[in-house]
Amino acid sequence: MVDADPYLGTRASDSAVLEALFTQAPLGLFLLDEQLRVRRYNTSARGLRGITAERVLGRTFGEVSTGLDTTELSELARETLRTGESVLRHTVKGTPGTRPDEDLTVSVSIFQVDDAADGQPGVLMSVEDVTEREAARARLDLLYDTRRTVGTTLDATTTARELAGVLVPALADAVTVHILDAVLRGEPRRRGPVDAGEPLRRAAFLNGPDTHADERQTTLETLLLATPFTRSLEDATPRLVSRLDAEGVWPPELSEHAHALATAGVHSLVAVPLVVHDAVLGVVTLYRSERPQPYTQQDLDLVVQVSSRAALGVDHASSYARERNTATALQRHLLPSRTPELTTVETAHLYLPVRAGGDWFDVIELSGARVGLVVGDVVGHGIEVAAMMGRLRTALRTLAELDLEPDELLTHLDEIAARLASENVDTDEVGHDDDIPTGGRVATCAYAVYDPVKRHLTLASAGHPTPLLVSPEGEVATVEVDMGPALGTAHGTYETATHSLDDGAVLCLYTDGLLAGSDEAADTLRRVLTHQDRALSETADAIACALADDRADDDAVLLLARARGLSDDQAAHWDLPTDPSVVAAARSLAGRQLVAWGLEDIAFETELIISELVTNAIRYGEGPVSLRLIRDRHLTCEVTDGSNTSPHMRRAHDTDEGGRGLYLVMSMSHRWGTRYAARGKTVWSQQTLPGRTDEGTTSPR
Known part of the structure; x- marks a missing residue:
């Protein structure tokens, strides 16, 4: 006689296991017949405890699973009945039937069962509550998206829009981001509370995922006193208003603004200050009106983490704006405030600052009624570049007033640029974007001298864009000149070209930022220059309008000079x-x-x-x-x-x-x-x- 294998199940043991699954397992189990009616279910599963069998057995799964969208699940169950293919870990979101103000996420698996009821096939549906797991994953995804997409530029309003885009719809139905106006202007941050009535700018407003975050952008506002927003600004502490009603912390009847929010359907909000090094930069406010779930302390903690990342981006943008403003002010101070009024040359200039670079121009009165015309561009952006521009401009004026020929002047200026660049190197801090390059391309420059007695134009170029010459009849041509190397090599050789100018001819000198390498912009410039029937100041304005580009990333300088020879x-x-x-x-x-x-x-x-x-x-x-x-x-x-x-x-x-x-x-x-x-x-x-x-x-x- 052979002993029975203890590991082989018997009908009694199988029944015991099946009974345990439907009475003790933490999973929700539903045995459904061909009509997807419940024939058996796990009475110990969450959400089903204490519910009598009469309210479950014989009913369809959709009638039992209130709070979940079961339409798709029913279709999947019928597909399993038809093909026999199982469905594994299909995620469904909803709310518990008894607690509609909470989130519920379940993972559903569906298997075919040959004998579900009366010898007919059916399906076994396994429902696992994964709300906490999915919530944790969503929080991690949100933090990842924040690090990846927030603070990608050195622009505070862009950072605010990126922050709003991350929070809607993940955590909010609507978001506003307010930033202190002083911060947007690049003023140094101040530690401590924000004074009441401090002007802010609504840098971003997003109401639903289908709207644009830049709607009502940069609107200047002053937030009302004694609200969660102003309180967060004053003490740099986040505020949670879980329910905006008469029972809440901030009841509508005590505040006109709260009443307006409640009227708009907002029932819960969070206000979190943007703080960096104990300095408050602004406040971000999240509203819930569509989804019924109020904000929780866990939500507030998550928003604080997200906002801290955005605050760093805003602070970096403000620091950049402060440096840019300083560099731009320095550059404007170093550029000529006005050009001399000459009888032999009519001039007009255009300066379009974008990133505070090293673009400059000059009109220099020389001996013998001659005029020196200069346009140059130092490589890079920032305060160091603006300072280098000022030093080169001063050196060029000094050389020009020595009445040097253009080629000789650029040769000396090349040596000066190389020497200044080597002096600019900081051995302790190298590799910064604003560092002046050494031993190579420091700046480009075009220098021309107009002699009104001989009606001659002599010019030389150090790696600069080729000037244009407009005849009195409006024909635009490129000025032929041998282009030498950019300033800074200390070994550059340059050639002077001489051209005869008719009275009324216009010389056009510019930096590369004006055209940004665009053939279309070059054609536009030529087209505008053909209009010789207007003053040069009007032509400069027309060029500014024609070539205006909000996406430009480099400064631009234009100098126009109309020749008027002496009789x-x-x-x-x-x-x-x-x-x-x-x-x-x-x-x-x-x-x-x-x-x-x-x-x-x-x-x-x-x-x-x-x-x-x-x-x-x-x-x-x-x-x-x-x-x-x-x-x-x-x-x-x-x-x-x-x-x-x-x-x-x-x-x-x-x-x-x-x-x-x-x-x-x-x-x-x-x-x-x-x-x-x-x-x-x-x-x-x-x-x-x-x-x-x-x-x-x-x-x-």
């Missing part, structure tokens, strides 16, 4: 022999020209200046010698000779017989200096015309 009767030129006796003849020639121009009042000073300059050219220079007078905004006297020796002014002692000539020139001149050509030099003196006053001091250069 033939505004300049007089004489070639002089290298004979000391010619000095008297030079004075006589100049005197007659001054009479013709109606400038007899300054004839005496002018003749003294010419005597000294011609005498020095003949005595210390080399032939040939020439004299030129130019009448424009000033009277300019120029004496040219073939020597490169620079005149040197010294202080003569009382016993010296000479050495006072250049001192006299300086005393009677508004400005004076020396400029060099390929061979020889020109010593010039500039005098103020009678009846005209000019700002500035006389200084030798």
Whole structure:
């Protein structure tokens, strides 16, 4: 006789197991027949304890499972009956039938049973309460989404919209995010409570997942006193109003604002301050009106964690705005407040700040009625870049006033840029976005000089966008110039190009931020420039409107210059022999020209200046010698000779017989200096015309 295997079940043991499942298992078990009526169920399952069999047996699953949407489950059960394929762990959300203000999440599995009732097939439905598990998973998902999507930019309003998008519909039916106006402006954060009546901006408002978070964006508001919002701002403590009714902490009859919320259907809210380092930056408020569940302490704790991430993003954005404002203010201060009013060049400029970069322009009045036109762009953004721009602009003006040719000027500026960049390196903190690059591309620059007497334009470029030239008829062409390397290599070589300009021609200099590499923007710029029938200021405004782009990420500078050459009767030129006796003849020639121009009042000073300059050219220079007078905004006297020796002014002692000539020139001149050509030099003196006053001091250069 063989002993029975103790591990093989018997009908009695199988019945015991089945009875235990339907009376003791924590799962909800339902045996359903072909009509999905309950034939047997687990009486010990949550939600079914204490319910009599008469209220369950013989009823459909949908009638028993109140609070759950059983339509889909019924379809899945019928599909299992038809195909025999099981359904595993299908999640259904709802509310318990006896507690409609709570959430319920169940995991349902469905299996086919051959003999469910009267020998007919049916299904066994297993229902597991996974509310806590799914809630924990949802909290983790929300925190993950917050870290992934909130604070992705250095813009506070964008961060507010991202925060609202994370909270709706996950935790709220509607969300408002208020940020202190001072924080949005980039003012330093202040520790401690927020004063009552402090202006805030509604940076985000989201009412339902199908609306836009930027609706009513940046509306300036002042929150009402003695509300959960203002209380949270004052003490930096979150507020939970689980029920907004007469029984709640904040009953509607005691507050007009609470009554308005209750009227709108809001029955529960949470107000959480945005706090960083004990400084309150704003407040986020969550409302529930559609879903019946009130907020709980667990919800409040979760919102606090989410809001802390958003607060960091807002703080970073405010710090960036503060630095950007500082850099922009510095940049604006370093740029010319106004360009000189010249008779030979009409100018108009456009400055479009976006990220406080190193874009700059300049209009420099040079000797001989010439004008220097500059546009440059330092690589990068931030305070260091703006400071570098100011140093380069100052260096360029200094070099320009030495009357250097454009190619020579850029060569010197290249060396200066490299040296300044090397001095800018902080060995303790490297790798920042605002660091000035060394040994390479520090800045680009285009420098042009317009001579209204010769009607010539000479220019050179250090890696800068090619300028445009507009003819008086409105034809736009690219200015041909050999582009040298960007400033900062200390080994750059540059070439000067010379072009003839007709009166009325317009030179267009700009930085790359104006076009942002767009062919469409380049075509638009050319199209606007063709309109030569309007003032340059109107053209600059038209360009600003045509190329405006809210998505631009770089500053832009534009400089327009319309040429106006001097007429033939505004300049007089004489070639002089290298004979000391010619000095008297030079004075006589100049005197007659001054009479013709109606400038007899300054004839005496002018003749003294010419005597000294011609005498020095003949005595210390080399032939040939020439004299030129130019009448424009000033009277300019120029004496040219073939020597490169620079005149040197010294202080003569009382016993010296000479050495006072250049001192006299300086005393009677508004400005004076020396400029060099390929061979020889020109010593010039500039005098103020009678009846005209000019700002500035006389200084030798």
